[in-house]
Amino acid sequence: MSSDRIDAESKVSGNQANIPARIRRELGIDDGDQLRWQIESDGSVRVKVIQQQTGTFADFEGYDGDTATDATTDHDAWGVQ
Numbered sequence: 001m002s003s004d005r006i007d008a009e010s011k012v013s014g015n016q017a018n019i020p021a022r023i024r025r026e027l028g029i030d031d032g033d034q035l036r037w038q039i040e041s042d043g044s045v046r047v048k049v050i051q052q053q054t055g056t057f058a059d060f061e062g063y064d065g066d067t068a069t070d071a072t073t074d075h076d077a078w079g080v081q
Helices: 021-027
Strands: 034-039 045-050
Touching: none
Parallel strands: none
Antiparallel strands: 034 045
């Protein structure tokens, strides 16, 4: 293993380990992202970064039509008396 490239190191504290800043920046890891861990057959560990999905409703501005709507009469009013 002495020939393996070492990009950065961190220590485990409790059951947690920090991801070195250089690695976070290079992989684009940000708050809310998830890490998917996989143990390979040779004992090495593969980590895949799952980027947090943003913007699903971030750009949604709602109904901007000319006609006012009433949810109890114009839409499916399930459960509305």
